[in-house]
Amino acid sequence: MAMNIPIGFRFIPTDEELIGGFLWPRLMGMELPWNGIVEKDIYGDNAEPWKVFSDVVDGWQTKKEGSAIKSSIYAFTTLKNVPNSKRISRRAGGGTWGGQTGPKKIIRSDTGEIIGHSKMFSFERDDKAAPEDFGHWIMHEYSLSGRANGGDLVVCKITNCIKVSAASKKRAAQIDQDQLAVGFKKQKILFPAVEEEGFIVGDQSGQALDVDDDFVQSLIAGLDVEFVGGAGDESWLSAQF
Structure with missing residues (x-):
């Protein structure tokens, strides 16, 4: 069960902390400093983000910006290849995590070593004329250096913006x-x-x-x-x- 963050505190890790303090220890089977990062299959059939996270109660962090409400959650997920290809599949149910930006290098502050990379995606529905409004979904994906291939584990920050x-x-x-x-x-x-x-x-x-x-x-x-x-x-x- 995810541990709630005490009132007045926020989980706002830096890119370096996500890689060194969560993703790497998770891969090594070590105990994590906070167990509020969920594990989800973000890609595949029936994997629209509002469905994937519909059963998650703890771990969300919400804030209001102007006329919008932004809710963010962190999740571990395993990358998948397109069938018969080395390319990563970004399909998620009736849409795609597209519009990739990056990769951006993540540097270890004490040594200058490149320890990982980050990319940003937005969820794009196939049916852009659909009447339902599930918000605007953004994902920041963090991977270890050299480990962003099919079968590799990554950690993601996923944010839904509702106006x-x-x-x-x-x-x-x-x-x-x-x-x-x-x-x-x-x-x-x-x-x-x-x-x-x-x-x-x-x-x-x-x-x-x-x-x-x-x-x-x-x-x-x-x-x-x-x-x-x-x-x-x-x-x-x-x-x-």
Whole structure:
């Protein structure tokens, strides 16, 4: 089970610390200084990021920037080759981790030695016209020097950016109402939010919108959600960021 970070602390490792303090010890079978880095198959069939991390509760770190909520998580994953090729497959369900930048060298500060490399990707869906909004997903991939081939283990920082806007409210109202909200059975969630002392709370108009599991999952992934009240068949939730 992942260890929670104490209140007031943030897991913000440098590139060098990710390589030397987590990836290398993990490969050597050594105990890690923090066990909140999950292990996931990021590539392959049915591996869209919102599905891969749908069961992860601990380990997320969330912050608000302007009108966006950014949730980040760290994960170990094993690279895979394209069949009958030495190229790395970046396919993930109905999309691809593309737009690669890098590789950027990661230098050990005390010796000047190159100990690894980092690359950045963004998740690109095949169906760009799909109505569902699962946010904008960015991945920073960190590998040991000379070990970024099929079968090699890497560590990734994956961030999902959700924009909270009037457009989000309109999309939510159009989502199929027959699906279940993740973890809350058939609930009505007051949204969009009004900022109030660091919390996202219900729409002041009191209008409840039915939303499906994928929308809720993408919106509140990584947030601490709690029940704050209800009336009849309506429940109000708040999510701290």
